[in-house]
Amino acid sequence: MVSHTSRRTARGAFVATAAVVAATLPTSAANAQPSADDALKKYNELSEQASKLNQDHLKAQDDLAAKQAELDKAKNDLSEAQKAEESLRGQVDLLTEATYSGARFNQISALLVSDSQQDFLNRMSAINILAADNADALKRLTDAVEQADTATKTANDATEASKKLLAEIDQKKADLDKQLSEAQAQYRSLSAAVRSQMAQVGDTSNISVPAGTAGAALQFALNQIGKPYVYGSNGPNSWDCSSLIQAAYRSAGVSIGRTSYAQAAAGRSVSRGEVKAGDIIVYYSSQSHVAMAVDGIRAVHASTEGVPVKIADIDSIGPISVIRRIEG
The missing domain is CATH 3.90.1720.10 (endopeptidase domain like (from Nostoc punctiforme))
Incomplete structure (x- = not known):
């Protein structure tokens, strides 16, 4: 103890x-x-009101800090999504370029140019892999674009919410200052004996x-x-x-x-x-x-x-x- x-x-x-x-x-x-x-009694009432406004002001500051953290995360998510989109878009562009450069094969072309049965099977395997890669890249690019769009909306929403909270904090601070001024004036009106006792x-x-x-x-x-x-x-x-x-x-x-x-x-x-x-x-x-x-x-x-x-x-x-x- x-x-x-x-x-x-x-x-x-x-x-x-x-x-x-x-x-x-x-x-x-x-x-x-x-x-x-x-x-x-009047001083106590004014003080109680000021105390509530003080807590309201503090809560608004906490809300802003939380919203700012949300905004920072949204910006980071957006940056990562944009990087992923850029990387995947480059991969899709390469596959598209290869297609138009004659790198795309089909079963008939593979059969015509193959030297043997094994060569044909190898070419068919390559065609299937290329097709799968292209489809996968396109899907991942689509997902990345959607993620980037979502992150952009979240970041924009968080930015607007932060602006509103900043305005709210300013208003609450003004209300608090006004209330404090009234309470302090009332305090000064108290007798010396009362203030001494307090x-x-x-x-x-x-x-x-x-x-x-x-x-x-x-x-x-x-x-x-x-x-x-x-x-x-x-x-x-x-x-x-x-x-x-x-x-x-x-x-x-x-x-x-x-x-x-x-x-x-x-x-x-x-x-x-x-x-x-x-x-x-x-x-x-x-x-x-x-x-x-x-x-x-x-x-x-x-x-x-x-x-x-x-x-x-x-x-x-x-x-x-x-x-x-x-x-x-």
């Missing part, structure tokens, strides 16, 4: 920040002002992690506590929710998808009552946020801008969509 002894506290969920702040701030009349609660690291208890892949992944995630959340960041100095989970399992030797959408399909499904250390917990019907279980009660996650990577109550983070187990 490995012990996590860092004094950094855990990171709260961006949609649960209002509840956390309400529970931890002094209950003076000033802190109980509805306008402060409304401002924080920046607290939280849980400072020692945590023992299990042996094996899940334990190694969890230890990595715990080691990131206190680092800032940045939309689209891949570490090592800052994270978004899904990059933290991906990096944690990568450190344990397991490859999972970059987005919370992909992670919602990783491993196998487990119920809320079965949750144990290292399980991936995906939140909201949109599956736009993800955390890693510390145990059956707590989870570590990168929640939102203004809040460091920290530990929170599993059920306080948001409505759970799916829980996935990578190991076991």
